[in-house]
Amino acid sequence: MAVKIGIVGMNGIGNNHANCYKTDELADLAAVCDVVKERADAAAEKHGVKAYYSLKDMIENEPDLEVVDVTTGGIDNGSWHFEPAMEAIGYGKHVLVEKPLSNDVREARELVAAADRKKVYLGCNLNHYFTSPAEKAKQYMESGDIGETVYCLAKMGFNGGEANYGLAASPKIKGHPYFHMRAFLTHPLSVMRYFCGDVTHIQTFSDRPGFRRSAGDVMVSINSIHLKFASGAVGYLLSQRGDAVYGLGGWWSLELAGTRGTFCIENCVEKISYWRADKGIPAISVQPEPVVTDFGTNDFNSTFGNRLHAFLEDVSNKVAFENLRGSGRDALAVMEYTHAVQESYERGGELVRPNPLPPLHGDPHFMK
Structure with missing residues (x-):
């Protein structure tokens, strides 16, 4: 019904x-x-x-x-x-x-x-991981084709550059230094947590370019964020709000590497590539051929x-x-991480441990 x-x-x-x-x-x-x-x-x-x-x-x-x-x-x-x-x-x-x-x-x-x-x-x-490439990536992880997670690299933000810049007039943005952190980091952090689990340590180096400073724009728009996951894996997130044009991978890319293989999702909904860590692969210079699954769309609105x-x-x-998928607890987790990002920035790049999440007690109607 x-x-x-x-x-x-x-x-x-x-x-x-x-x-x-x-x-x-x-x-x-x-x-x-x-x-x-x-x-x-x-x-x-x-x-x-x-x-x-x-x-x-x-x-x-x-x-x-x-x-x-x-x-x-x-x-x-x-x-x-x-x-x-x-x-x-x-x-x-x-x-x-x-x-x-x-x-x-x-x-x-x-x-x-x-x-x-x-x-x-x-x-x-938290719609960025409700996609066909994310589903395929989970299949790689659950089937053992990734192995133990080693690192996760995410690059998400907006294409732009100095020639495209205009000072935001909206009162929900103008004068708020943490707009990009609070309004956007939920997305990349939720995707990284979806694949890698809870984050235990965060260190942030953030700033804004000269053209924003000259315009009196206080938004901290460039975010370089280092992460450590509870699993022992490490992560890095680069996010910026239209301060440059992104290169390889475009505005949205996520690479996750494990002891048995690596995947990379490009453009959120577009495609996923998988490289198997087979025995005898060359240490440098020659990259193994990936298995590429292209879903034939770049329509993010889906x-x-x-x-x-x-x-x-x-x-x-x-x-x-x-x-519950994409639960309030999941959203709280990435808000705690965003809060830690802000705190680390304010402390000049100090290492910060996010506030712990409320414990899960389990539902007696489902736990036998």
Whole structure:
């Protein structure tokens, strides 16, 4: 049976989600909500549903709603997530929140704790690993073709350069030094954690180029982040917000190497290459031929439908809370890492240990 959904926040992302739901057999979009009446009315007309101007009214007048999808934005693209998400949780609704979970790690911790107390699903739109290349990469790992993870290299951000630069005018960006960290690092850090597990140590060297300084732009836009995983593997993340044109691999690439093989995903959705660490391969100069799986697309927008469908599948199947894909706990983890990135930067590149996650206790309905 389709899951009844109400969306709160009908700007670009909210309408993106609504379009995905309208073509998903597991979704029944019942209502939209926005405090800006014109936005709510326009979205309601477009999607053929009822408009509301407060979340309370939407929930109380749509008693069959099962999921509230929070697609509001705010400062650092996340400061308006906490209040509607907490309100929906208070009503006992399952909640999906756009990334980041919040722009304040303390609020994110409170959200995860509240969902746990109310025994509702809390998910986050960590859509960058809901892709065919990521699924293929997981198959390589689970079949033993990677072996023990040695390192993970990620490069994600935006193409640009000095000639393309313009000082952001939006108050959610302008004057906020950690906008790129808080608004974007959720994505690459969530992908690295998805493949490599929890992070135990973080060290950051970050800055901004001269053209930003000259314009009075305070955004710390270049991030060089060193990671150590609980498994013992090491990682490196390079992310920048349009300060240069990316080279090999483009705007999104992830390479993971293990004792039995290495894979590299390019352009998030496009393709994955795999190199087997066979006995007798040359130590240098000659690279083994990779197995390349090209999925024939570079349409990043497909990740939204994939991720939303996965959340609806998990809600429909009533999976154990700890098995929810892209969970609030997963989103909190990468917020803790982002907070550690910021802390390391403020300390001049000191090594920082992220705050530990709340423990998993297990669901008695699923654990025999």
